[in-house]
Amino acid sequence: MSPSTPSPIAFPDIVLPESARRLRAEVRAFLDEERARGTVLGRPDSWLAGWDDGFSRRLAERGWVGMALPTEYGGAGRGFLERYVVIEELLAAGAPVSAHWVSDRQAGPSILQHGTEEQRRFFLPEIAAGQCFFSIGMSEKSSGSDLASVSTRAQRTTDGWRLTGTKMWTGGAHVNDYAIVLARTDDAEDRHAGLSQFIVDLRAPGVRVEPIHLMSGEHRFNAVHLEGVDVPDGMLLGQQGDGWKQVTGELAFERSGPERYLSTFPLLISLLRELEQRPPTAEQLTQVGVLTARLHSIRRLSLGVAAALDAGSAPDTQAALVKDLGTRLEGTLTDTVRSILPTPADPHATPGTHPELLAFALLHSPGYTLRGGTNEILRGIITRGLEQRR
Amino acid sequence: MNTHTIDTGTPVIPADAYDTTVFYADADAIATVTNTTAPDAVALPCQDASTAELLAAAQEAGHRAVPAPLAETALVARPLLRRAGLPVPDGPLSYAIAPELTIRYAHPAASPVGSAGCLGHDDSLLVTGTLRRVPWARAATAVVVLATAPSGPVLFTLTPDQAILTPGGNLAEEPRDDLHLAPLEIPAAQVRRISPELLDEARLRAALARSALIAGAAERCVDLTVAHTTARTQFGRPLSRFQAVKQEEARLIEEAALVRAAVHAAAAPLDTGGAAAHFTVAAAKTQASASAAEVTRIAHQLHGAIGITRLNPLHLATTRLWSWRDEDGDETYWAHRLARPLTATALWPTLTTTP
Numbered sequence: 001m002s003p004s005t006p007s008p009i010a011f012p013d014i015v016l017p018e019s020a021r022r023l024r025a026e027v028r029a030f031l032d033e034e035r036a037r038g039t040v041l042g043r044p045d046s047w048l049a050g051w052d053d054g055f056s057r058r059l060a061e062r063g064w065v066g067m068a069l070p071t072e073y074g075g076a077g078r079g080f081l082e083r084y085v086v087i088e089e090l091l092a093a094g095a096p097v098s099a100h101w102v103s104d105r106q107a108g109p110s111i112l113q114h115g116t117e118e119q120r121r122f123f124l125p126e127i128a129a130g131q132c133f134f135s136i137g138m139s140e141k142s143s144g145s146d147l148a149s150v151s152t153r154a155q156r157t158t159d160g161w162r163l164t165g166t167k168m169w170t171g172g173a174h175v176n177d178y179a180i181v182l183a184r185t186d187d188a189e190d191r192h193a194g195l196s197q198f199i200v201d202l203r204a205p206g207v208r209v210e211p212i213h214l215m216s217g218e219h220r221f222n223a224v225h226l227e228g229v230d231v232p233d234g235m236l237l238g239q240q241g242d243g244w245k246q247v248t249g250e251l252a253f254e255r256s257g258p259e260r261y262l263s264t265f266p267l268l269i270s271l272l273r274e275l276e277q278r279p280p281t282a283e284q285l286t287q288v289g290v291l292t293a294r295l296h297s298i299r300r301l302s303l304g305v306a307a308a309l310d311a312g313s314a315p316d317t318q319a320a321l322v323k324d325l326g327t328r329l330e331g332t333l334t335d336t337v338r339s340i341l342p343t344p345a346d347p348h349a350t351p352g353t354h355p356e357l358l359a360f361a362l363l364h365s366p367g368y369t370l371r372g373g374t375n376e377i378l379r380g381i382i383t384r385g386l387e388q389r390r
Numbered sequence: 391m392n393t394h395t396i397d398t399g400t401p402v403i404p405a406d407a408y409d410t411t412v413f414y415a416d417a418d419a420i421a422t423v424t425n426t427t428a429p430d431a432v433a434l435p436c437q438d439a440s441t442a443e444l445l446a447a448a449q450e451a452g453h454r455a456v457p458a459p460l461a462e463t464a465l466v467a468r469p470l471l472r473r474a475g476l477p478v479p480d481g482p483l484s485y486a487i488a489p490e491l492t493i494r495y496a497h498p499a500a501s502p503v504g505s506a507g508c509l510g511h512d513d514s515l516l517v518t519g520t521l522r523r524v525p526w527a528r529a530a531t532a533v534v535v536l537a538t539a540p541s542g543p544v545l546f547t548l549t550p551d552q553a554i555l556t557p558g559g560n561l562a563e564e565p566r567d568d569l570h571l572a573p574l575e576i577p578a579a580q581v582r583r584i585s586p587e588l589l590d591e592a593r594l595r596a597a598l599a600r601s602a603l604i605a606g607a608a609e610r611c612v613d614l615t616v617a618h619t620t621a622r623t624q625f626g627r628p629l630s631r632f633q634a635v636k637q638e639e640a641r642l643i644e645e646a647a648l649v650r651a652a653v654h655a656a657a658a659p660l661d662t663g664g665a666a667a668h669f670t671v672a673a674a675k676t677q678a679s680a681s682a683a684e685v686t687r688i689a690h691q692l693h694g695a696i697g698i699t700r701l702n703p704l705h706l707a708t709t710r711l712w713s714w715r716d717e718d719g720d721e722t723y724w725a726h727r728l729a730r731p732l733t734a735t736a737l738w739p740t741l742t743t744t745p
Contacts, residue, residue: 272734289725293676379640
């Protein structure tokens with residue numbers, strides 16, 4: 001469809017590869033096996049809260065971790081759209097995918113693109129085998145949305161770098177193997193210029209991981225104190241001074257995926273299970289229909305970004321748009337479910353029951369529109385993107 | 391044709407600031423847009439255009455607030471006539487789907503002979519009742535009616551001059567006319583027995599055509615709003631430099647993109663039919679209708695006072711959105727159709743049917 005007035009923010013046509021249908025069926029069969037095993041429990045926000053290294057390894061055995069990495073590095077050499085099919089199936093099922101999530105989504109592609117041949121040979125096969133889990137070390141206490149203000153320093157030593165500073169909200173740093181850390185290597189006038197990325201071994205001397213408990217009491221995040229951590233030269237990721245460029249280059253991957261609208265999808269499934277007990281009211285039907293239409297429409301936009309990424313472009317504006325729409329829906333879904341089937345949220349109810357899932361989704365809900373770039377900042381990217389196209 | 395000046399005769403905005411032909415619909419304006427020779431016209435797409443091309447044309451018509459039943463003709467009436475095996479008349483067409491009519495065979499003794507889809511010995515109908523709020527009836531060369539006869543669903547055509555027409559309009563003053571048939575004999579040559587599926591396809595076609603119009607009008611709201619906030623200066627800087635404005639404008643852009651995506655998603659399924667067509671079209675119209683509130687709210691708020699007047703073209707889009715969201719099924723109707731077959735186990739497979 002190509003109207004003569006071009007759409008201000010274009011999304012390409014979505015054509016899933018022939019292999020996608022078979023792949024989807026294979027993932028569903030795998031999920032059925034895992035359900036029987038008791039590992040897939042239909043939980044909300046499973047890409048943050050569902051850490052299960054055994055599940056990640058079994059998934060990797062199927063070739064579904066790091067699947068877009070080339071086969072010469074242990075990957076499956078498949079496209080972004082095929083990866084999309086796999087991860088949307090996993091998230092919709094509420095499968096525990098958080099152990100390998102960052103390795104699969106960011107660390108793998110980033111090392112492939114910016115890493116040395118040695119880094120690729122060392123890390124990528126391990127990532128694809130589900131044996132090497134990464135965290136992201138970007139935010140700091142005083143650097144949230146304004147990421148370029150990071151103050152963690154990397155000072156030159158004879159054979160590498162010494163890192164000093166504290167990274168905040170580092171998910172999984174207490175259970176994962178490595179973190180990709182953004183640090184200042186030069187005091188350049190342009191504050192975007194003096195940043196570099198490092199691969200930091202989270203078990204290295206001088207790394208102290210301090211838990212930060214979520215308001216639910218869960219331990220997912222940490223403060224990672226880097227107290228003079230020696231990082232060898234070989235662990236600089238990409239070019240010195242290119243950190244900002246590398247970080248912003250990943251944003252479209254980070255912001256547009258199905259994890260930006262499916263975090264509370266398992267709660268909608270739970271609602272439908274409840275509604276099957278008795279004839280639904282008109283209002284319940286209306287709201288379920290409206291939510292479903294919105295999910296479907298956002299999924300189409302998200303797939304459009306995946307198609308653009310597959311074609312090699314960098315649709316940052318579109319990705320910001322998907323994230324704002326999708327993460328707002330994650331919250332709206334939770335509120336709507338509560339309102340059309342009044343249920344007191346109960347964190348102590350039997351796990352997996354509707355009141356417990358509602359409690360879990362609610363306690364996680366403020367995070368949806370914060371992580372991966374606060375939505376207020378993203379909206380600035382969207383309007384700027386549109387004005388530039390005029 | 392109406393020109394646009396204030397009482398003093400001094401134009402407040404230049405006459406060419408927007409296309410006044412789309413302001414008030416009249417016969418000339420309709421002729422302009424349905425005539426391919428007009429330089430700035432959105433022509434009726436040719437008959438063999440694909441559904442995706444027709445939807446793009448409808449979106450364009452919605453964007454320009456074209457004063458003619460372009461989407462109604464190209465996406466609804468013509469395909470239905472072809473599917474029923476009736477000739478397709480030239481010019482703008484309209485439709486009425488499942489109106490409340492009393493239909494009997496003009497010659498009852500002969501009626502049982504015809505079989506579904508075929509012309510019986512005498513399928514002439516005697517039709518009584520009112521077709522309500524028919525889009526552009528006064529300008530249509532024919533109106534396609536899908537209704538239920540004693541034998542089952544039928545499709546027939548009539549011309550507006552065969553009925554008593556009571557003019558009416560929607561919020562954008564697009565013609566929505568009542569046609570009183572009291573009673574009217576429809577000769578067998580203009581009648582076809584149809585399958586219940588075609589009756590349902592008609593609903594889907596009408597809903598998707600309307601959704602495409604909504605997508606275009608929503609996009610117009612984006613274009614006008616961004617142009618306005620970029621050009622308009624207050625407190626020494628363009629409105630678009632204010633964070634509060636950016637936040638709202640981004641939501642507007644997002645909502646319009648959402649509608650476009652939903653319409654786009656239904657193009658291929660409409661051709662193949664079946665459950666995928668039901669789901670994607672119901673989702674498209676639910677989303678399009680539901681988004682109209684947010685789109686119009688933000689566009690008007692960011693336009694300020696000028697937007698609520700006819701000095702500015704915004705109303706061309708927003709008044710249409712307020713009417714189109716109700717026409718051919720509002721979001722409640724389509725949300726119900728969408729939700730009714732959904733179960734806990736069916737939801738995800740349904741969402742991933744396409745692609």
